[in-house]
Amino acid sequence: MHPDGTTPGQIPASGYPNSMMGQPMPPSAPMYVSPRGRSVRSGEWSTNLCHCCDDPANCMITCFCPCITFGQIAEIVDRGSSSSEHSGCAAKGTIYGLLAMTGFACLYSCFYRSKLRGQYDLDEAPCVDCLVHFCCEACALCQEYRELKSRGFDMGIGWEANMDRQKRGINTVAPAVGHGMTR
Template structure:
């Protein structure tokens, strides 16, 4: 049981390259194929740094979650990105919940998490910051390379200088 809690511990930044020997492990399948959220909306205080950032500057958490969805390694990540800017602009009119509802639904579809658009809408309107924390922790957990199995190395790219 302690091993599962250790696997589910939130990592703000990716760690060392994973070993792929345990990719078919039953515990890992339980994490990647679970139809429920691994983290509760009420589990927003841990870690404190994510909680503080999400309450003070929610656009940064939203931008990081969306960046992690495209590149789990966060190699080219910047806190100031398009998703952060869109969230901020919508937030000025108190309508950031719209983009958050859309992206939460996309996340549920991608990972097969049970829920509905109506539930996403109510969650993001009533508990927006808690939902941001839940989504960031969930995205981090489900996109860890060690849970994705073997991934081929990226091809080398040559610049066309000339």
């Protein structure tokens, strides 16, 4: 039993999982393998903010043209809500590029980080989303890109093509991993 009066796996009266109240996640929490080969529990990012070099190609693209990376992230996070397959990516990347000229792109992109975190129940780490994007925009975009990639998305083909692959049974997600040895 936890100090808040709940048993492992039971949601406390606050409505927040035990892990958000300083309690460990129950052993049944979903896990998957990150690109770095480590087991990741639900709520954790698959890579840290400063692991940009885990994907050198994306790191270079993001450093020189962050609007491309942002457009790819936005396409997946928005679940292809645009009418045409790649217009969502191009439109959002263009908006990001225009906002980058004014210095407000980090405000636009932090909204998508928050949305991504909500979709995958990720921690707001290492600090609040707007500060992450304001202080280290390129690293934040690279981390979000790697996170979606580690969850099985082919970032270069857009939402519709990813859903088509999923329907055809082409699975690019690493299998779930148990949490240690059991008897």
